[in-house]
Amino acid sequence: MNADFDPFLHPTSRLALEVFRLNGALIAAGDMLVEPLGLTSARWQVLGAITQAEGGLPTAGIARAMGLTRQSVQRVVDDLARLGLVRFAPNPHHKRAKLVQLTPEGRMASAAASARWAPLAEALATAVTVPALDEAAQVLHRLATALAALTAPSSGDTP
Amino acid sequence: MNADFDPFLHPTSRLALEVFRLNGALIAAGDMLVEPLGLTSARWQVLGAITQAEGGLPTAGIARAMGLTRQSVQRVVDDLARLGLVRFAPNPHHKRAKLVQLTPEGRMASAAASARWAPLAEALATAVTVPALDEAAQVLHRLATALAALTAPSSGDTP
DNA sequence: GTCGTTTTGACACTATGCTGTCGTTATGAA
DNA sequence: TTCATAACGACAGCATAGTGTCAAAACGAC
Secondary structure (H helix, E strand, O other): OOOOOOOOOOHHHHHHHHHHHHHHHHHHHHHHHHHHHOOOHHHHHHHHHHHHOOOOEOHHHHHHHHOOOHHHHHHHHHHHHHOOOEEEEEEOOEEEEEEEEEOHHHHHHHHHHHHHHHHHHHHHHHHOOHHHHHHHHHHHHHHHHHHHHHOOOOOOOOO | OOOOOOOOOOHHHHHHHHHHHHHHHHHHHHHHHHHHHOOOHHHHHHHHHHHHOOOOEOHHHHHHHHOOOHHHHHHHHHHHHHOOOEEEEEEOOEEEEEEEEEOHHHHHHHHHHHHHHHHHHHHHHHHOOHHHHHHHHHHHHHHHHHHHHHOOOOOOOOO
16 A cells, blocks of 8 residues: 655655745744844845835735735735835836835835844855755755646636 | 845845745645645644654644644644544643544545655656755755754744 | 726635743752 | 742734635737
8 A cells, every 4th residue: 555655754745844944944033033123024025025126016016026925915015014114106007006115214124134134144054055055946946836837727816 | 335245145045035935835735735635734744743653742742843833733733633633642751741643534634645745746856856855955954953053042932 | 999808906714823821740959 | 858940731812824705907809
C-alpha cells in the first residue's frame, strides 16, 4: 500500500515545512521591527509595494504585485489611509480604481522601516552566503510559478 | 542619507518576498488538495505532525514541532477532535496535558491526504532539481535559526 | 453603438495565527 | 518538604488573509 512514500521525508515536503517556519519567523520579526513605528508586517509590505511603484497604483495592482487578493489588501490600504500614510488620487485610466499614493508621512514611515530592516538583512545574509540566498530565491520562485501553473488554471481572483 | 540601499533589492529581501509568495501558494494548493477530504491546510499539517509522533503528543508538543503557539494549535486540535479525527489519551507524565492521538478515521484521512500530495510533490521536484530543493531547504533552515537567534532571546511562548 | 466579459471596489463572513491572561500541574532548588 | 518557577490547557480578543457576492466601470467583439 505504497508504504515506501513517507510524505514528510520528500524533499518537496521538507522545503515546504521550512517555508512555513521561515514565513512565520519573518512575519514575527517584521512585526517586532516596525512596531515602534505603529506599523505591522502586512502594512509595511503594502507600503513597500506602493513605494516601488512611481505614481501610485490601484488596490488590485498592489494585490497582484504581492500575490494576495484584492480584498485582503483593501483593508490594509484603508487602515493606512486612516493612519494618514497613504492617500487616494484620481486614476486617469479608471474612474473607480483610484490610485493609492504615499503621503509624506507614509514616505517617512517607509524609509524608517527600511532603515530598521537593513542591518537585520545584512546579518541574515552573513548567516548564509549571498549566492546561496540568490539561488534559494530562484528555486522558490520557480516552485511558486510551477505551483500556480499546476493548480488552478482557474478564473476570478488568483492570489 | 544612505540612498545606496534599496531594501527591495537586497538579496535577503528578495528571498523574503519569495517566501511570502510561496507560503501563500502552498497553503492555497493544500487547501484545494485536501478540501474533498473535509480538511484544510492547517488541519492537514497538524494531522501530519501527530502522524509523525508514535503514541501521540500533547498540544504544546505539536506546537513546538510546527513552530507555532500552543493557542493556535489548540483550536485546530479541538476542531479535529470534533470531526472525530483525533482523540485525547491520558498522559502518564502529565495529568492535564493529554496526549493527542489519531483515530482510525484520522489515520485514513492523513493517508488520503498524503496520497493526494505525492504526485504534486513529485511534479514540483521535477520543476527544479532535488539537490536544489535540499540546498534551498537548508538555506531557509539556517535563516530561520539565525532569525530566531537575532530576534527575541525572550521568554514565554516562543513560536 | 450595443452587449457580454472582465476588472474593480465594497461588504459580510470564515479560517488561521498571534497576544494576554488565568488556574492548574510539574519541576527543581533551597 | 516546601516553595518559586516553568509548562500546560483554556478562554477572550485582535490582525491577517481567504471566499462569496454584488454593483459599477472599463474593455472587446460584433
